[in-house]
Amino acid sequence: MHLVIVGGSDAGVSAALRARELDPGVDVTVVVADRYPNYSICGIPYHVSGDVPDWRSLAHRSIAELESTGMVLRLETVAQRIDAGAHEVLVAGPAGEEALGYDALVVGTGALPLRPPIAGLAGPGALGPAQGVHVLHSMGDTFAVMRTLEQRRPSSAVIVGAGYIGLEMAEALASRGLAVTQLEQRPEVLPTVDPALGALVHRELVEHGVNVRPATATTAVTRAGDGLEVRARQATGDCVSLHTEMVLVVVGVRPDARLAAEAGADLGAGGAVAVDRAMRTTLPDVFAAGDCAVTHHRLLGPAYLPLGTTAHKQGRVAGENALGGDRQVAGSLGTQVVKVFDMVAARTGLRDAEAQGAGFRPRTVAFDGDDHKAYFPGSNRVRVRTTGDAGSGRLLGMQLFGHRHAEVAKRVDIAAAAIHAGMRVEEVSDLDLSYTPPLGSPWDVVQGGAQAWVREVSGGREPTSVSHPDDRGMQGRGPL
Numbered sequence: 064m065h066l067v068i069v070g071g072s073d074a075g076v077s078a079a080l081r082a083r084e085l086d087p088g089v090d091v092t093v094v095v096a097d098r099y100p101n102y103s104i105c106g107i108p109y110h111v112s113g114d115v116p117d118w119r120s121l122a123h124r125s126i127a128e129l130e131s132t133g134m135v136l137r138l139e140t141v142a143q144r145i146d147a148g149a150h151e152v153l154v155a156g157p158a159g160e161e162a163l164g165y166d167a168l169v170v171g172t173g174a175l176p177l178r179p180p181i182a183g184l185a186g187p188g189a190l191g192p193a194q195g196v197h198v199l200h201s202m203g204d205t206f207a208v209m210r211t212l213e214q215r216r217p218s219s220a221v222i223v224g225a226g227y228i229g230l231e232m233a234e235a236l237a238s239r240g241l242a243v244t245q246l247e248q249r250p251e252v253l254p255t256v257d258p259a260l261g262a263l264v265h266r267e268l269v270e271h272g273v274n275v276r277p278a279t280a281t282t283a284v285t286r287a288g289d290g291l292e293v294r295a296r297q298a299t300g301d302c303v304s305l306h307t308e309m310v311l312v313v314v315g316v317r318p319d320a321r322l323a324a325e326a327g328a329d330l331g332a333g334g335a336v337a338v339d340r341a342m343r344t345t346l347p348d349v350f351a352a353g354d355c356a357v358t359h360h361r362l363l364g365p366a367y368l369p370l371g372t373t374a375h376k377q378g379r380v381a382g383e384n385a386l387g388g389d390r391q392v393a394g395s396l397g398t399q400v401v402k403v404f405d406m407v408a409a410r411t412g413l414r415d416a417e418a419q420g421a422g423f424r425p426r427t428v429a430f431d432g433d434d435h436k437a438y439f440p441g442s443n444r445v446r447v448r449t450t451g452d453a454g455s456g457r458l459l460g461m462q463l464f465g466h467r468h469a470e471v472a473k474r475v476d477i478a479a480a481a482i483h484a485g486m487r488v489e490e491v492s493d494l495d496l497s498y499t500p501p502l503g504s505p506w507d508v509v510q511g512g513a514q515a516w517v518r519e520v521s522g523g524r525e526p527t528s529v530s531h532p533d534d535r536g537m538q539g540r541g542p543l
């Protein structure tokens with residue numbers, strides 16, 4: 064049995080490790096375009112900030128550790144074409160071109176950074192790293208950013224985009240002493256949470272000296288003397304012109320589905336490779352996982368939600384099933400968290416508009432509580448936004464904002480577990496959560512948020528009509 068895996072990041076390596084774990088006799092070849100297999104690209108902002116001084120520390124595992132599991136790594140080797148009929152992948156590497164035969168193939172080609180239609184960033188003569196204009200996705204992008212920082216020593220930077228990577232990079236560059244301006248075309252930063260929480264993130268950025276400009280769409284980047292000029296238009300119609308020495312464009316990603324699509328695989332949500340919950344593509348014996356593939360959302364059905372956590376899980380399932388297993392991904396809830404200076408924002412599940420689109424009757428209720436008993440020194444307020452279905456009382460989503468010492472990430476995970484289990488908001492109060500005054504309260508702030516929702520939406524009474532997860536198409540049968 065020969066399993067070939069294209070892609071050596073979260074999804075590809077998870078598939079390879081799982082296959083070797085289940086069957087040490089299986090031949091596993093991992094084809095990797097660059098020479099950085101199994102790097103934690105999620106850690107890039109912390110290398111740029113200087114928190115992780117050596118980029119080599121970002122490797123989840125070293126090449127020697129990966130090879131010690133028995134997998135064969137083909138580095139600096141690009142998969143060019145899949146011949147699904149012949150069960151072959153044409154690869155080009157240091158030794159030239161070669162056709163690799165496979166019994167099963169896992170495609171984990173990941174995502175590519177979006178390049179928005181901004182004058183100066185696309186087409187012939189487009190500005191790039193040599194002029195201090197960067198995108199950020201791969202280790203190669205990281206080295207280019209570091210070269211700009213170390214060789215040109217910019218004193219200012221403009222970041223286009225205020226999603227979670229843009230925010231992490233604002234902190235990273237500000238902590239290196241750069242004057243950072245952050246442009247976001249949506250009305251508030253971190254558009255993946257409600258504007259009420261985005262405004263708190265905004266305040267934290269401003270308190271740390273970041274010049275935040277929401278509702279401002281970047282229109283052009285041009286050279287200006289030794290530096291760069293960024294032009295943008297505000298929602299008011301006013302134009303802005305900024306002089307800077309470095310520009311970072313972080314406005315999201317798109318799936319890198321080309322390899323599978325050219326071989327005839329169907330595409331699905333967001334242009335990603337269509338997969339069932341066993342991570343099978345529409346091609347025989349070809350699986351796909353990670354940012355190149357469709358995500359199965361437990362409340363929405365097929366979606367595109369590229370995240371490292373999802374890539375690991377999908378890769379593991381693909382690796383198992385490539386050996387003939389019958390595992391299915393349980394599905395994601397889009398749970399995510401970001402640290403911005405001293406504060407943390409997190410979300411899981413659905414917000415109002417998403418829930419409405421999925422056929423629910425959502426209500427979102429805000430609540431503030433302490434992370435631990437206020438009489439014990441060092442307590443912090445945490446803001447919770449709880450979204451539930453007004454009809455069934457089912458918990459649909461939760462968003463939190465609080466200090467980085469307030470366990471916001473682990474608190475959103477309580478909500479993620481509750482939504483995963485199909486719990487009603489009311490039932491969150493029944494969870495037997497831990498308590499000691501320096502670390503918590505008899506009612507955790509997550510339970511406080513749930514109780515506030517029940518008080519406001521159903522006047523304290525438990526809703527009577529209850530739908531079970533399975534009633535709402537949670538087994539990946541498509542959008543509701």
Ligand SMILES: Cc1cc2nc3c(=O)[nH]c(=O)nc-3n(C[C@H](O)[C@H](O)[C@H](O)COP(=O)(O)OP(=O)(O)OC[C@H]3O[C@@H](n4cnc5c(N)ncnc54)[C@H](O)[C@@H]3O)c2cc1C
Nearest residue numbers: 070071072073074096105142172173174353354370371372
């Ligand atoms: C700066 C940053 C911060 C992030 N932070 C977080 C976070 O905090 N939490 C979180 O959950 N997610 C985070 N993410 C997202 C997360 O990193 C991705 O979801 C995850 O890396 C996806 O893994 P993947 O294996 O699907 O694809 P990728 O990591 O994109 O890797 C694709 C792999 O395929 C290889 N490849 C592509 N085409 C070919 C080809 N034709 N032949 C051979 N090899 C090929 C590439 O070289 C690479 O090895 C972050 C991403 C970035 C960029």
